[in-house]
Amino acid sequence: MDGPTMRRVRPDEPGWPSKQQWDALNNAVGGHLLKVESPFAACAQSPASTACADIFGQLKNPYFISDSAALTQTSGYLDAWTSSPSVYALNATSARDVARAVDFARRHRLRLVVKGGGHSYQGTSNAADSLLIWTHAMHEVTLHDAFIGEGCEGRQPAQPAVTVEAGALWSHVYDAVTTRAGRYVQGGGCITVGVAGLVQGGGFGNFSKRFGTAAASLLQAEVVTADGAVRIANTCSNPDLFWGLKGGGGGSLGVITRLTLKTHDLPEQFGAVFGAVGASSDAAFKRLTSEFMRFYASRLFNPHWGETVSFRGNNTLNISMVFQGLNEDQAAGVWQPFFDWIAKSPSDFYMPKAAKIIAVPAQRFWDPAFMEVFAPGVMAADNRTGASPGNVFWSADAAEAGQFLYGYHSTWLPASLLDEGERARCVNALFASTRDWGVTLHFNKGLAGASDDARTATRDTAMNPAVLDAFALAIISGEGPPALPGIAGHEPDIRVARHAASRIAKATATLRTVVPRAGSYVSESDFFERDWQDAFWGVHYPRLLAIKRRYDPDGLFFVHHGVNSEEWSDDGFTRLRA
Structure with a gap:
């Protein structure tokens, strides 16, 4: 050529x-x-x-x-x-x-x-x-008790790991690694996400504050590069390519066909906290926002806690958080001061969805048979005749299937905004943003407050270093049902979509007033991000x-x-x- x-x-x-x-x-x-x-x-x-x-x-x-x-x-x-x-x-x-x-x-x-x-x-x-x-x-999953990368013999210790072919979904990997083998692998929170794409984007899961990113767990990749060569990339062979695959973005450097990730000892229990708090006025909601951010900084800003809270324009705080390394009583003890604070002001605050704190054996967290008995409705299943019983997904993620996006923006929020002297700026920006659109804080997608191991490993990836200083990834997004232009009756509602996109963009701009040089997560980001290389x-x-x-x-x-x-x-x- x-x-x-x-x-x-x-x-x-x-x-x-x-x-x-x-x-x-x-x-x-x-x-x-x-x-x-x-x-x-x-x-x-x-x-x-x-x-x-x-x-x-x-x-x-x-x-x-x-x-x-x-x-x-x-x-x-x-x-x-x-x-x-x-x-x-x-x-x-x-x-x-x-x-x-x-x-x-x-x-x-x-x-x-x-x-x-x-x-x-x-x-x-x-x-x-x-x-x-x-x-x-390509979805084969193979566990190793003692893995050493090719070409690394004598240069690195053997360690437990799992090798996964590129087409596997996390639901099936968790089944093999956790449910069946009693180990933990850092994968995605949404369990129908593909393994290779998640790793190349960086990859956060429910418990990333403890175990870090999927990219930081990568030990080796088999990858086909543009010259048609099948290469092994690890710290000993093609180390520059290996580093680039760890968060450099999917589909840019080659085609990953197989990857090996480290596995970890499984905590005894995983758990979750669900609930919603409503405020009777704008002033009360702003006070609620302030109190929650103070509570997060003092009680939840550590490797035990992950997942989300959402601040909504109807003056509601939705709680959907997970925990590891604690039992149910310990988790309840952490949250009790916040719920006591709510109860002291019944004229200002109410709970449209009562708080619920649950813990399960960690080995059963992704086990559909167990979850169907313990927490019916939390998981949904592939409803096609003859579908594998392992084809499951979190019911809360159902809205994402087939979605038509109106807008999608993410911003890493630096941990300095949790400092007492800076917290008011963060609260003001969050509240002002919600006047246009809801804001969801994904605490597991920022590694400030994470374990030392998680931060050290993630530092050696291609991801924006802003992730290391962020206590959360703020996501402001909106979507409609599955839609395709040109199919009458199934086309996107452009008027609704443009109105939503405008408000989403305005809410993001408001929030970013407290983050002058905003970093953004490549896998969850604005299609129109201007300074995308830096972001x-x-x-x-x-x-x-x-x-x-x-x-x-x-x-x-x-x-x-x-x-x-x-x-x-x-x-x-x-x-x-x-």
């Missing part, structure tokens, strides 16, 4: 592979090349039909979505992208398959897409007129850029706002500068 790729080819253009060339690729990958067909074909012909309604109903089942090469877990993002199937998909079963598809895409100058779980809010799991590398069929990676971006240019000098792997994507048009088809 002469010179850098300046344009990628589309199906109706000269240079698009012939049928014979596609057939040759199919033969080379053992017949695993698929001609992608959209399940919405019935809708195009008859949008009001029962068949079309059934398809949109199934989009509320994340496993239905993940089992289709044509679909993504988010159906679109206002003014940004719409879920679009590729022309062909490699239903990959091995790194060798992936390498042959990468070679084919490079030789023919094709737009290449990589998808595992398909949870990208940025739309990076799909692109029209592309070849998709779909790792869904996602901070001082690490130049190093990531150098790694990208070493392993992918022609820019074969393109994702929106991925490393070196600034050289390409928004759709990834045209190079803007060589």
Whole structure:
């Protein structure tokens, strides 16, 4: 191939592979090349039909979505992208398959897409007129009592670990590692997220304040780079690539086909605290916000606690937090002073949802059979005939399946805002933001207050160092039901969406007045983030850029706002500068 790729080819253009060339690729990958067909074909012909309604109903089942090469877990993002199937998909079963598809895409100058779980809010799991590398069929999980990375013999100690193929979902990994083997692996809170994508984005889970990020747990990756080589990346082999894969963003540096993560001793119990507190006036809600932030700083700002509280515009505080390393009585003791404070002012505060504190054996936290008995309704299941009983998801995450995003913004809040002298600024900004839109604080997605081990390991990843100084990730977002333009009766409500997007952006701008140089989590971020290089990676971006240019000098792997994507048009088809 002469010179850098300046344009990628589309199906109706000269240079698009012939049928014979596609057939040759199919033969080379053992017949695993698929001609992608959209399940919405019935809708195009008859949008009001029962068949079309059934398809949109199934989009509320994340496993239905993940089992289709044509679909993504988010159906679109206002003014940004719409879920679009590729022309062909490699239903990959091995790194060798992936390498042959990468070679084919490079030789023919094709737009290449990589998808595992398909949870990208940025739309990076799909692109029209592309070849998709779909790792869904690669989901084997293997546990190790004493793992040493390839080439690291004699240079690092053996340690317990788990090797996972790239297409596995966290629900199945937790089943193998925790429910069946009694170990802990740092994975995602949403259990239908794909393993490889979560690790490359950084990866937070319920208990990241104790165990750190998924990226920081990575011990080794098998990855296919743009030259079609299958490489092992760890601290001893290709260490620069290894570092870049730990939080440098999915789909930018290569195709991960297999990864190995450290596992940990399992705490005795995991638990949760649920509840809601309403305020009778704006003044009371602001006082509630202030008291909760004081309470968080004094009692919850430590490795025991994770997950979220939400401050809502209807003057309600929603609590949905988890804990580890405590029993139920200990957790109740931590929260009692806050609930006592609420009870002292019955004219100002009420509890529309009574507080509930529960603890379960940690080994059963992701066990659907146990949860169905202990906490019915907390988990939902894949409702298709013949579905695996392990196909479960948290009921609270159901709204995300098939969602159409109106806006999605995240901001790391530095721990300095918890200091007594600064807390009032944080409270004022939170309250003012809620006048436009709700704000959710994800405490497990900021590593200030985390364990020393978690912080040390995460410091050696490509993530924006702002994560180390943040007590929480503030997320301001909104979504509607599954929707696709052009299908009558199933199109997004643009008027509602634009109104919501405007208020979401305004609320974010208000909150960011207390964070002058806002860091943002790449996997949960605004599609239109202006200074995305600095927001996602901070001082690490130049190093990531150098790694990208070493392993992918022609820019074969393109994702929106991925490393070196600034050289390409928004759709990834045209190079803007060589």
